[in-house]
Amino acid sequence: MEDIYKLVESEATNIERTDEEEDDHFDPETNNLHQPLLKRNRTLSSNPLAIVGAKVSHIESLDYEYLMGFIFMAGANFLLTLVAAVLCVCFAPTAAGPGIPEIKAYLNGVDTPNMFDNRKHRSRCRGLRPRKRRASSTHRQLHCFSIRPRRPDNYRIKWRWLRYFNNDRDRRDLITCGSSSGVCAAFRAPVGGVLFALEEVATWWRSALLWRTFFSTAVVVVVLRAVMEYCKSGDCGLFGKGGLIMFDVSGVSVRYHVVDIIPVAVIGVLGGLLGSLYNHLLHKVLKVYNVINKKGKLHKLLLSLSVSIFTSVCLYGLPFLAKCQPCDTSLPNTTCPTTGRDGNFKQFNCPKGYYNDLATLLLTTNDDAVRSIFSINTPTEFNIFSLFIFFALYCILGLITFGIAVPSGLFLPIILMGSAYGRLLGIAMSPYTKIDQGLYAVLGAASLMAGSMRMTVSLCVIFLELTNNLLLLPITMLVLLIAKTVGDCFNPSIYEIILELKGLPFLDANPEPWMRNITVGELADVKPAVVTLNGIEKVGRIVNYTPIGSPNGANELHGLVLRAHLILVLKKKWFLQERRRTGEWEVREKFTSIDLAERGATIEEVIVTKDEMEMYVDLHPLTNTTPYTVVESMSVAKAMVLFRQVGLRHMIILPKYQAAGVFPVVGILTRQDLIAHNILSVFPHLERSKGTKKGQ
């Protein structure tokens, strides 16, 4: 209420001044609206009553304008959010959120059709169950296998040429290139994009992949540059503002000495603390959101929309709290207050010659906000109060916006928070150091990102390419390393938290220490027994339980048959009247490589007649005769190294002692069985010996 008063007062003073000095407008934004009004004032300026009347009506009209402004802004915000949310909720649930965790999981080998509704997926796919619940768990088992081999592009349009990418490796390479190109396009940081894909996203890395991603980002940046060249005239709206370097701080000459290590270290430590705190809070918020989103599509929608409204209210309302700053006329070539869209000095709700620094930060694009916070040699531009409001607001928005059903990222919010925090720190430390506040803002942003995302090299290069100041490199590196190290003391990186929350079976680089205390044999024991087939098998048996491994009667391991291939055989009715071996050529003429690469099919689609059930199938040609195997006495840790490094889907366990009577396969392990969480759910006693994972 009182700020309304303040508003009224300031308006009043304005009017008086504008009456005295022959100036017929005081607000560039509302210029055209006021002119007639003020003209009228002047005509009647002899009559005090009239002036009062004018004042009042004028103040009302001002309120009215600000109200209209808010309605327009909030309305646009609401509509856009509505469209995005509806699309995400009804058509593409996987489009919500940043998507990086899903990509990370996919490149790790996780391959489930809808990576999103985690509970369902986890309950369906957890491979380990006590023996007594065999039947049900066998079903789960099969179910799990049946969803595994399906590919994301199976329920999309199929072009002919897509067939060439119909193997995992090419698909993974494509996705890696895509992610790097995305980062490249977002930050105009080609090398940063490559490094991001390398450090954060990809699991397996080949030098070939390295220069393929590099090539894709090169194409992106060349195209980007060409388009910017074209858009220089400014007829592409906001696109291409700032040129190829977004937040250029190359102007400042960095002067720092050994003593400046101390403030730099402080930035790093605080950034690490704030980052891990942010991760912690975000984890909590996302848990709450999961509960809400479970309630149904309507809840999802309402949640998103309420967040959108809250955002508009804050962005538009908070600037009224900021007190107006007088323009510093000493600054060269700066128009203050700003006229037009961009600029550092927005005159929002302020008299002439004054500017509203909070409005400058809030009522603009995020890029411009970052630019103004990074701006160099402007020590008095923002006061602590406004910066703090900005920081707090973006912390809240960053936390509550991330989980809603809208495509949203992490980078820019964290950069905004971090830069604000860095600049605050810079103001606080200004007596003690000679580093510019703008650089503090840059370092703050870097530290917060490192503290939350725990990346080092890629962030360093991204910031180098964002700010184009090579001399900043040494301190940036220090800040990043300190922040990452501090953050790692408290919780894992934000992406790992989200992965864990989504229940995606992500295989970590190195196994937990306690995995050395359990053997794969013990794991296999608690799993349902493996269903086995003879080399030449009755159709009936195949239909009844589609199996995994196929050693024949003579107690030797033939190899592995993919479930998809068995279903393919059944669908194509490739049956034999008598029990005989088939030749390679018979297979070749029946199945194309594309058929075999095909997944999607399910057992439900198969119709087999009664007498077909009595016919035979020769599985030999379809068998992978040399699967990777481990001995049952091998520790899970050791087996996991094999599983992850070679990138397996299933690993066959052989018995320790092989003899005539012994069954040649102890069991089969899949990704699900090697997830630490799943193992601990069956072997809780390992929890005790569970140590915190180090060196990662």
Added chain:
Amino acid sequence: MEDIYKLVESEATNIERTDEEEDDHFDPETNNLHQPLLKRNRTLSSNPLAIVGAKVSHIESLDYEYLMGFIFMAGANFLLTLVAAVLCVCFAPTAAGPGIPEIKAYLNGVDTPNMFDNRKHRSRCRGLRPRKRRASSTHRQLHCFSIRPRRPDNYRIKWRWLRYFNNDRDRRDLITCGSSSGVCAAFRAPVGGVLFALEEVATWWRSALLWRTFFSTAVVVVVLRAVMEYCKSGDCGLFGKGGLIMFDVSGVSVRYHVVDIIPVAVIGVLGGLLGSLYNHLLHKVLKVYNVINKKGKLHKLLLSLSVSIFTSVCLYGLPFLAKCQPCDTSLPNTTCPTTGRDGNFKQFNCPKGYYNDLATLLLTTNDDAVRSIFSINTPTEFNIFSLFIFFALYCILGLITFGIAVPSGLFLPIILMGSAYGRLLGIAMSPYTKIDQGLYAVLGAASLMAGSMRMTVSLCVIFLELTNNLLLLPITMLVLLIAKTVGDCFNPSIYEIILELKGLPFLDANPEPWMRNITVGELADVKPAVVTLNGIEKVGRIVNYTPIGSPNGANELHGLVLRAHLILVLKKKWFLQERRRTGEWEVREKFTSIDLAERGATIEEVIVTKDEMEMYVDLHPLTNTTPYTVVESMSVAKAMVLFRQVGLRHMIILPKYQAAGVFPVVGILTRQDLIAHNILSVFPHLERSKGTKKGQ
């Protein structure tokens, strides 16, 4: 001979001019020497004979000075080379050459005490031999195993704390960090160093390793910066010249458009061609050098010294061929001719107001040479003739210097060649494009490096950090990619060539296509039969042939015993009177973890008495009971993936069909057995089906 004449003439003209204009010196370098002489001339200037006499004596004295200069330079060069060569030949042969291939091999898992004398090593270690030569090859086999587990630090000083790095992984991490720090210090490019270690050097990569290398380079760059801060006063000689950015071209504002893609593509293609040509020639030269170096230490020494003399002659002699350029007085703040050590306009053998551009390039440090070639907005500074001589000279020197017994690198020579070639191209293309010649030089250097070393991302970042011009990034990326692609069409990268030449068993990322046509069983067949032991074995048998695998009589695979551990048992005389199992505790109190990590020991050091030969040893506690195994029917390609990805040293081959009578181990494969070259030497028929490796 004729250039001596030219010299004389030019001197003569100089004298005359100096006589006419009242100037008592014409050569800042030889200033103090001439003054008295010239004074004499002027006193006798009435007598023509005297003048002639003066001329002659003066010319002689000039010859004498240039001669002295040459002697000093060549002498210093000779002495330094002598010291380096003697050290390399007699004490540290591994110090010669760039060392990157050896590090690459070590990080790939190759671990032989002296990686250098390749013939010996290859003949000793090639694992595959026809069966008929069993005995000898068994010996070779053991020999091979006996040298394998030895560590490089075994014949260095042993500090207590070094024990903590006594496992392969930590040692590899340390070496990776070291290599990245080295590149970082050499080019003042921290991120580039990390990427170099990642892209070129390391084989296995973990995110932990990534940020460890990053940390090490961060420390390096911070220290570097502090020392430079200290050395600003210039009392550290040449160190720290150019500051943190070596070849700064950030001054120029890069203006290029779509049409400039064409010259950029041309640079890339030519760079790729030249680079692969360089690799080809270097391969030939190194082969010749190998023959010479085989002849003994003296030959090595003589080779190095003759190369050094040749270098001095060229560097000092060639500038006499260049014709003097008139100083361009229009250039701002440049002193021409240069006074003092650095500067772009050396007045070598030129009259006043003229400079010798070839001398500017040759008679200075390499860094300064690169800086002058990279210099912007100096289109007329170097003429084509001098640049071409420079280019040709460095091609020759680069080829003949690399192989000599002196620590030498590849980076700077290639940068020099490339920059010269780029600048030549720039001059040739100047009518058609607006890109500055200096940028052409930068791009030329980049293209030649990519064409020879085939790196992309790391080179891109290194060049970014060398030149500090972010706007160059897009075209640099294009040039690098084009050059690499063109180069890959002709031959592998320079490092792979050297690896192959040294016969280091480097396991490539992905197996050759033809490896799918051969099974590990076939490989095992041509290898000597595995020597096996019982679980509890007579000392005598162990001493006679120290074995590899140890399945006992009951036809089951116990596991793998390291040769080193067997020797340890023999040395420590850990013998049992009767055939009994020992407890864990007995082992623990006998062997410390450090003992077991110990390698070095050889069977020759073991002395066993006659009746000890009859005693027993329980091998169970020392056995690795769960080695990684493959079935004999698995293809070599598939087995190699396991071997390399998991980073094995030996892989046990199990029989396809296991029954009572069947021997449980078919054979053991080691790194040597999986090297393409070795396999082809035994199975030449695969050569036919050998396809060129694509997508590397």
